[in-house]
Amino acid sequence: MAGFVTELWESIFTPGPTPTLLIATNVTFAALQLVLAALLFATYSIHFVVLSVLSGSLWAAINWFARELLEHQGQEEEKARHALAAAPLALNSEDSETEVEGTGASTASLGRGEPAAAASAVSHEVEPVEPAGELKHRLVLEEPSQGAKSSVSTEDEWEKVSENENEKDK
Template identity: 45%
Template sequence: MATFFEELWNSVFTPGTTPTLLVATNASFGALQFLLLILLLATYSVHFLVLSVLSASLWYAINWFARELQIEQAKSATKEEQRGNREKSTDPGSDTETEMPVPEMTAKSRTATQHSTSSHLQPDPALESDNLRRRRSLGDHSSSGYVSTDSEWEKVSEGENKQ
């Protein structure tokens, strides 16, 4: 019994569902349903019937989610296994995997690539100043590069001295 509670405590900190957590959940919902049945028979109140239906729905939903989670974990484990098998499979005659040859770049294509990438990396000055103007007009000083000056701090300290 003590190991069950240790496993239950550890399963709280384990991502996903564990068998111990599912057993505890099902036992708790079973006890709750039993208690609601006893209260329904003792009071004949429709409230306990409604609570029992809500509890049963939640119980079913939790078990359904746990099953779906286990199915997805099994699928991802199979995919990982298949991926591992593909990476391990190599040509029987060699110990290394086959590498694809890299085509040589000519000087002309290299410069064309450099110009196209550098133009994408450089911000357009007209758009940058327009964005800065919009931010300042909206009163956003946090990202506009606004820096306070010492004279502003002097004004604050003068105001404190007068009080």
Template identity: 50%
Template sequence: MASFVEDLWSSVFTPGPTPTLLIATNVTFAALQLVLFLLLLATYSIHFVVLSLLCGGLWYSINWFAAEVRLAQQAQDAERKKQQPDPDNPRPDASAKSSKKTSAVDSADSETETETLASGATIPRSSAIATGSASSARLQPVGRDAHKRPSMSGDSSGYGSTDSEWEKVDTQL
């Protein structure tokens, strides 16, 4: 029993459905179904039938999902085995070709912003703003005054009243 609890605890931190976790899940759902059946017999309430159907559907879907995950893991393992080179048939010429390709790409074909900046060239301000690499270049919203704060009153009409308008209201009364 202690071994099962230890296996259950470690299976919680293991990715994928482990056999120990599936056993615990199935035992728990079986116990829940038994409790719901006993409550149905004790009360004759339709609620326990509905709860039992929901429990059964969830129980089935968990087991189905665990089987699908297991199949996906097996397919990934088969793909990994297929991609790994065969130790009986080494091909040294293929590894030499791949190392030549990477060294050629690293040396001349790769032009990135960091390489350009490291070599001393500068990026024009317009391209720096477009790429977002200049931290001091901030875009201002179009059509708004940069010094005016937006209204925090929740007034969505965009109409702001002034004190002089309130004075007009007072004189009319």
């Protein structure tokens, strides 16, 4: 039972209808229908019939929606599998007309190995990026002996600046 409760708690944060969540939903609605039936027999009130119909309709709608959602997820997974299966074929296609940078040769002609000189003309060197400036950690002004990193936010810093300006004006 503890395992079911743990799975139920985790399934709440999992997108989509999980089997544990569907079981809990169906058990809860079945218990509600039993309570409404018991109240109907105890009081003979039409209100419990109406509540039972509403509850049953909601129960059926939730189960229908969960089935539709699972079917849609299955279709999306199938589309993803087909896309992954077709992706290597598209990459290996010799009909591509993408040009290689710095040359007029297309990847189709490079794929067939016709102009080998064009393939060697492409530079494979990486240019280093020069750093724009160094990042420095600011120290907390209140406790300079500890040398701790500043955890003061920008808003707090602006408040300090405005307080200093107010003191200068006085």
